Amino acid sequence: MRNSLLLLAVLLAAPARAEQSELFDGTSGKKLEFPAVTFTPSPAPKDVDPRPAQTKQSGSDLFYFSPEEAAAAKKKFGVAAFRDPAGELPFDKDVPKEIQAQMLGDLAFIKTVSGSGASPLHRQIFGAVDGSVYEQFFKSRVSGVGMSRCGDGNAVACVMPFWNPTKMWLTQNYIRFSHPQVSRLMVVFHEARHTESGHGNWGHASCPTPFLGPDGKEMRSIWTGAELAGEAACDKTPLGSYGSSAIMLKNIANHCETCNGKVRQDASLYADDQLGRVTDAKAHQQMVEDFKL
Template sequence: MLAAVAFAEPDDSSLLKGLPDAPAAVAGAPVVSPMSAMPEKPRYSKQSGKDLFYFSAEEVAAVPKRFGPMSKEFAAMKYTFDSDVPADIQSQMRDDLAFIGGLQGQGASKLHAQIFGAVDGAAYTRFFESRVKGIGMDDCGNGNAVACVIPFFNPWKMWLTQNYIRFSHPQVSRMMVVFHEARHTEVSHGNYPHASCPEPFRDENGNDMTSIWTGASLAGEPACDKTPFGSYGSSMIMLKNIQKFCSSCTDKVKMDAGLYADDQFGRVTDAKARKQIIDDLYR
């Protein structure tokens, strides 16, 4: 069970007004909400801009009330890009997914096996394609955002920003963000919301913890995890396993994967969760 988490309160109490309700579910039968009935652009709580996108407690609570489980027919569909996603962003996303889909590995940690399976491109492709069914463009309410999932608007769609191709971060780090966001599509797990980082928030050397994306302080921000299975936890487990077990990766890819994994591990703040990851990957 997830530990209790704190969220930033939405700045607009009418945030959810005007959005269609999910169709009534027949007992035992999965349903898919009518995506065509959704407003053209999503709405969400105000973003601080200090790190990546986050959603509020109100938004999370709305998801199971509005969406049933994904139907088998919908689950079998491959993701599609909206027509307004620029060609260069589509091309970069396809290249990145092809890169991650082509990885080969030997071995995997227990947590990785539990979340993704083997360190293997086919396993990563299945993970992504079983969760993300649409890719669109939005600013995600934050000039520093790279991508976002807005669960109460459409829990199976990922939104990209222009930063996806503007930020000069390594390819494997973009995939870390993409798989972080894919974790947020999981309605059955409460969309794995972020936890609030502690105040003060310092590393083992007493330095303030800052975002690897923006350089801003993370103290008090909804930018942490209290479980290895959350969005930060699972994506850092993925990258740390790529560093340790990828047999087809270059030394540069493995170095980048380790650097970003270690950084994101700092955002896992619960002592029990940290011990699970340390025992799994750092012994």
């Protein structure tokens, strides 16, 4: 009897799971696997200039177009009217089903957003903090979705006014990388703003020289280490692509009543990051006051 009790004591003292190290060294045995998605970039439309006067991409930051390209696109295509947002979002045939599903899933989430407050800038750009408002904003601006490399690199999406000022192009990175959902939505709403040819497609401004962060250090591209000073990777208005997407996310962070804590926190994290790209002092301050920071 005593031996049985001793054996039982030993068994009950054993942990239910093997003990794991309290800390870790960040390594893992598992190898990252990318989804098996292949695609062929959509060919340029037949009537488009086969050699559009594209701004030479510096490769230091994200894909961008010049004011001259935006003006040329406006001259060629005219000012695109906002389309009727009713109906399905048209996808080109070469957009893989997985990417279509992800985008539709992301847009379905944004449609569930609901909140009872909105900042002044949010009301000016979008209206209420409401999923139907965001859906209308997006679908009235984006006439269709195709596949492109968007200048290569890690870009998730882009708008190329010289090809089609209202079309959004996605890359395989839309599903390839492990971005929080808010991050993907921020990118597509940032790009949707670039379809507005009546506003010069809200092209980016050159970042100031020097371009210092809050730590007093030169802001550099996270991917290449190149300095962002002088690059077309900033905005001087709260209404541009960086500003509008930051305002949208900050309002989701502050007012969304149908979002969980993770989504609200993610929205705040990405909004604050985007705020750093609005470099005009007056515009920056306007957004800070708008966010009630």
